[in-house]
Amino acid sequence: GAVVSQHPSWVICKSGTSVKIECRSLDFQATTMFWYRQFPKQSLMLMATSNEGSKATYEQGVEKDKFLINHASLTLSTLTVTSAHPEDSSFYICSARVQPRDEQFFGPGTRLTVL
Amino acid sequence: GENVEQHPSTLSVQEGDSAVIKCTYSDSASNYFPWYKQELGKRPQLIIDIRSNVGEKKDQRIAVTLNKTAKHFSLHITETQPEDSAVYFCAARLGGGGTSYGKLTFGQGTILTVHP
Numbered sequence: 001g002a003v004v005s006q007h008p009s010w011v012i013c014k015s016g017t018s019v020k021i022e023c024r025s026l027d028f029q030a031t032t033m034f035w036y037r038q039f040p041k042q043s044l045m046l047m048a049t050s051n052e053g054s055k056a057t058y059e060q061g062v063e064k065d066k067f068l069i070n071h072a073s074l075t076l077s078t079l080t081v082t083s084a085h086p087e088d089s090s091f092y093i094c095s096a097r098v099q100p101r102d103e104q105f106f107g108p109g110t111r112l113t114v115l
Numbered sequence: 116g117e118n119v120e121q122h123p124s125t126l127s128v129q130e131g132d133s134a135v136i137k138c139t140y141s142d143s144a145s146n147y148f149p150w151y152k153q154e155l156g157k158r159p160q161l162i163i164d165i166r167s168n169v170g171e172k173k174d175q176r177i178a179v180t181l182n183k184t185a186k187h188f189s190l191h192i193t194e195t196q197p198e199d200s201a202v203y204f205c206a207a208r209l210g211g212g213g214t215s216y217g218k219l220t221f222g223q224g225t226i227l228t229v230h231p
Contacts, residue, residue: 108157
């Protein structure tokens with residue numbers, strides 16, 4: 001149990017385009033999901049907390065208009081990187097909170113490369 | 116907010132030796148401390164966790180200790196094997212509620228290399 005999937009696993013896009021990343025909880029319902037960004041050889045930096053049915057809570061310094069998060073169902077959260085630029089290239093990972101132990105399990109990540 | 120410091124940043128051991136990674140946290144309200152193992156290009160995987168009402172937890176070759184007074188917790192890996200080589204992250208989570216409940220603050224990571 002507690003399987004989290006992400007799609008796509010990698011994406012290459014041109015500068016200025018938008019990219020949508022999906023995060024799904026496959027065998028459980030997740031009222032809360034989290035989106036992280038990880039640069040090479042660095043730690044995971046929380047971008048935002050995604051709550052089903054409500055607006056996401058963004059961490060300080062994260063542009064909410066650039067990184068759009070939607071958590072429309074108990075098994076799906078999406079992150080859209082709008083007007084992507086090369087500096088947005090990174091490894092984006094989602095996680096989902098699993099009850100009742102309140103553990104957090106991660107998706108496999110999405111490697112975004114913006115040309 | 117919470118701040119987590121992790122040491123060392125790199126750790127090299129011989130197969131069969133023990134490895135210890137240490138983390139400190141700043142907010143005494145944190146009550147959950149997981150450890151994740153991440154192999155290159157893959158997702159972080161939860162390997163062990165400890166809650167603030169427990170001082171030590173063990174799972175086969177892996178153990179975690181927590182000192183709430185000093186606000187630090189450690190990961191201990193015994194009888195290390197080459198497949199233990201990876202990046203290890205500690206994390207801390209604040210208690211309480213709110214829309215950001217459950218968010219983890221991660222340490223900087225430790226690159227563990229186990230030489231055969």
